[in-house]
Amino acid sequence: MAWKLDSERPIYTQIIERVVAGIISGTYQPGEKLPSVRELAAEAAVNPNTMQKALSELERTGLVKSQRTSGRFITEDTGLINSKKSELAKKEIKVFLEKMESMGLDPEEIENYIHEYIKEEEA
Amino acid sequence: MAWKLDSERPIYTQIIERVVAGIISGTYQPGEKLPSVRELAAEAAVNPNTMQKALSELERTGLVKSQRTSGRFITEDTGLINSKKSELAKKEIKVFLEKMESMGLDPEEIENYIHEYIKEEEA
DNA sequence: ATTACTGTACTATACGTATAATACAGCAAG
C-alpha cells in the first residue's frame, strides 16, 4: 500500500524519516537488503527520482550503503544504529518540549497530559 | 531581534505557529492590538508579503481579526483560545507519541525518557 | 486638506521540490 505522506513537507524528507524509523525500530534488520529504488518508489506511490533522492541523502547518515550494481543494504553497525536512535529520541523530545513550553505549559503539566493520553490509549 | 525561523518549512507556516503560541501562552492578550504587518515583518526579518500571508491565513482560525484600516486584534473570546490550546496540545502529543512509537519505543520508555530529560533541564 | 498610518493587491523573479521520460554502466543468470 502507498505510504502515508503529506504534502506539507518535502516527500523525500518524509521518506528518509520513515526509513530511518524502520531501521531504528528493527523493521529493517542490520545487513538486510533494501528493495530496489523502483520497487520502493512503487510501494510508496512516489516517483523513482524522488525515492532515489531520498535514499542517496540517507547514505550520508551511514545507516545504509549502496552497492552500485547489486542494491542497497542496511548497515551492520548496530552501535551506529543505537546511537542514532537515542540521538533522535532526545532531539524529538527536545523539540516537543520546547513547542509545548512555547504554548505556556510547564513540564509538570506536560507530563500529566502525556500520562493521561497514554492511559486513554491503553484503554 | 529576528525571529527563530528555519528554512526547512514554509516561513509563513512558522509565523502562524509562533503567533498562535503567543496567543495561547498569553504573550498576546485577548483584545490586544497586534503590531502592523510592516512592523512585524521587520521584527521577524521577513518580507512584508510573507507576514501578510501568514496573518491573513491566521484569520481563518478566528484567533485574530483584522480591522482593515486600524489594525489587527487578538480575539476577546477566551473560550476559543482555551479550546484551541487544549486541541493543539493534544494534537502535538499525538504526533509526538506516534513518532516515538515508530522508532520502536513503548509508552513507558517514552515517559521515562521525558522524565529524565525534564529532571536534567531543571538542574 | 494634508500626512501618516492601517490592510490589501498585483507583477515579476528566483529557488526548491516533484514528476515524467529517458539513458547508461555494471553485475548476474539464462
Added chain:
DNA sequence: CTTGCTGTATTATACGTATAGTACAGTAAT
C-alpha cells in the same frame, strides 16, 4: 552473449514559496 536487474544521471515541466517593488482605499491626527 543476451536478458534483466541494480544504482545513477540528465532534461524538461509544473507548482508552491519567498522576496522585491509598487500601488491603492480607508481611517485618524495634525
